[in-house]
Amino acid sequence: MSDIIQLLPDHVANQIAAGEVVQRPASVVKELLENAIDAGAETITLLLKDAGKTLIQVIDDGKGMSTTDARLCFERHATSKIKEAQDLFNLNTKGFRGEALASIAAIAHVELKTKQATEDVGTCVKIEGSTVVSQEVVNSAKGTSIAVKNLFYNIPARRNFLKSDTVETRHIIDEFQRVALAHPAIAFILHHNGNEVYHLKSSNLRKRIVGIFGGKTNEKLVPIEEHTDILTIKGFVAKPEFAKKKRGEQFFFVNDRFIKSSYLNHAVVNAFEGLLDNNAHPSYFLYLQVPPNSIDINIHPTKTEIKFDNEKNVYAILRATVKHSLGQYNVAPVLDFNRDATLDTPYDFKDKQTVSTPKIIVDPTFNPFKTESGTINHNSNSRSGVLNKNSNPPQNYKKDTGSWEALYADIQPIEPVKQEQLFDVEKENETGKTFQIQKKYILSSIKSGVVLIHQSLAHQRILYEEFLHNITVQEASSQQLLFPVSISFTKSDIEMIYSIKSDLESTGFVFNEFTKEGVVIGGIPTSITESQITLILEQLLDDIKLEVPDASFSHFDIMAKSFAKSLAIKTGTSLTVKEQENLVNNLFSCKEPNTSPFGKATFKTLPLSEIDSIFNK
Structure with a gap:
């Protein structure tokens, strides 16, 4: 029998490795920014075109590379960060695997220009699909400039799986924010399609957070700081009244490296116990410094997950620190055992005659x-x-x-209690065809039995089809606001709203102005109220960030779903019989009444035979 196992060609192996490291343009941005930081850069510029699909270029003023290093850095497992296995447990740099540039060069056109401060000229290396096209001497500034063009050009299947430019830009901005927050002393600049999105100067941590998330963030922050033998914690948490319905501004950094940890997140949420509304999530920017040998960051290719040697102690210290800061800055109520002097009897009252009973x-x-x-x-x-x-x-x-x-x-004589008063049945329903159950479901009688309708999901389906029809078929109608409304957003959110401005205007929104701090709205669709503007836009942005839906032909569908989710009646809303009947009639007038816009069932039919079987067992 012939042998069937063989070694893969280098270019195939590189493409497979690239699939682990480079998942989308944001992965390339993360690796290149981290390399620039490790090079000791003081200013880093990121240039993008078409959400990174056409161009990703990172320019830094770091120490640069020699001619030999410029060629060798594209080889697999070539790195200056570690020399032996023991170094993995004492890491103080970002990249250390030596796979990033090799993986990127395998699936894109790469042009590298670099020069050291002691050299008169620099080096330019061009690579296409792991193949070196040219290497020559060039005149360049100190530092490194690396341009990644036509990402996934030789893997069209991977390129087709990329999302829209808006979604991919969102992921890039997320990575940019994480790196910029971890290194406030470094200046960062971001340009997308020729437009400046961020220009962050070297500053302290608080100013960096405000520079990224807007000036109004400053009033929300509560400082956190604690020094122990196990770890050092510093940073900020947002006040409970600024908690959000979605998990957005939640950042953990361990040794200046962004990580994701549901375990540590639970510690922070636990510290906010009793201060948050249901389904509200606190915002935080927390920086942990631990001995490098007490953590393992080599458990995931993206290096966003780590393991602590003593995670229980870290959990307890983090929870106690956050809780202490909330109490110290009068955010959380504290127990005060001091005697209240206002409860004492006044001196001029003690000699007076006692009031008679x-x-x-x-x-x-x-x-x-x-x-x-x-x-x-x-x-x-x-x-x-x-x-x-x-x-x-x-x-x-x-x-x-x-x-x-x-x-x-x-x-x-005492009047006897009527039997119908023994049951908690609304008088409105005595003559109606529908009943509301626990302010969540609507029960309606049909010929074959009964139908149980989820009022919120049903209303979502009704509103979705209504919005979609108004957006795509009818000409959108708008109501002008007497006083334009100014809403604050982060710079990345403003960029996202601007990218879908024309689609929003087709629904009835009128934008008077886009500023650095937010947007000014002069008109809204007739189907919404002024108080719902912020809720709708925030829900829309969250849906776009979360790629809901994954396969959408345009933003119209996302908008219709977001509007429906935001404006639909919620569980716990009491409905009159007339409102219940209108909801039932409108639901079964829809084209697809069976499911909500997000694929959940809106109603369940219970035939009479199924009901009889319950009592005939």
Whole structure:
């Protein structure tokens, strides 16, 4: 039998390795920015075209590379960061695998220009698909400039799996923000299609956060700082009133490296216990410094997951630190055992005569069921054995003995409780065809049985088809606002809104101005109110960031789904019978009433036979 195992060609092996390191343009941005930081750069510029699909260029003023290093850096497992296995447990740099440039060069056209400060001229290396096209001497500035063009040009299947430019740009900005937040002392500049998105000067941590997320972020931040033998924690958490419905501004950095950790996130959320609304997520920017030998960052190709030697201690210290800062800055309530002086008796009151207690006369022989006549007095106003001293006693009351000869001669009979009052059924539903259950479901009777409708999901389907029809078929109608509304967003969100500006205008939005801090809206669709503008736009941005839906022909579908999700009635909303019937009728008038815009079932039919089987068991 012939042998079937063989070694893969180098170019195929490089493309397979590239699939682990380079998943999308944002992966290239992350690797190149980290290389520039390791080179000791003070200013780093990132240039993009078409969300990185056409061009990703990183320019730094670091120490540069020699002619030999410029050629050798594109070989697999070539690195200056480590020399032996033991170095993996004492890492102080970003990249160390030596796979990034080799993987990038395997799936793109790469041009590298670099020069050291001690050299008169630099080196230019051009590579296409792991093949060196040219290497020559050039005149360049100190540092390194690396341009990655036509990403995935030789793997069209991977290129087709990339999302829209808006989504890919969002991922790039996320990576850019993470690197920029980890190194506030380095200046960062970002240009996309010739437009400047960020220009961050060298500053401290607080100014860097404000520079990325806008000026209004400053008032939200609560400083965090703690020094222990195990770790050092510093950074900021946002005040509870600024918590968000989505997990957005949550950043953990360990030794200046961004990480993702649900375990540490749980510690922070636990510190906010009792301060957050349901389904609200706190924002935080937390920086942890630990001994390099106490963590392992070599467990994932993207190096965003790490393992701690003593993670339980880290959890406890982090939770206690956040909780202490919230109390220290009067964000969280604290127990105060000091005596409240306002509860003391005033000195000028202690010698005054005590106020007398009002006297109440009670008849011990009072019998409410004793009657002297067979008639019933339906106009009796008092039914108590307690006589107020200011009330007028009846004529047969003897003042000298304080007894009653006849009190309340007539007793009004107690009316029996009606059986229908024993059940908590709304009177509106007594004549209606629908019933609302737990303010969440609507039960309606049909010929074959009953149908149970999820009111929120059903309303989402109704609104989705309505919005989609208004956007694509009818000409959108807009209502002008008497006073334009200014809404604050981060620079990346403003860039995203601007990229879909024409689509939003087709739905009825009117944008008066785009500023560095936000947008000014002068008109909105007639189907929404002024108070819903921020909610709708934030929901739309979240859906685009989360790539909902994954396969969308245009932003119209995303917008219709986001609008429907934002404006649909929520669970817990009480509906009148008329509103319930309208919801049922409108649902079954839809083209696809069976599912919500996100694929969830809107109703369930229970045939009479299925109901009978419940009681015939």
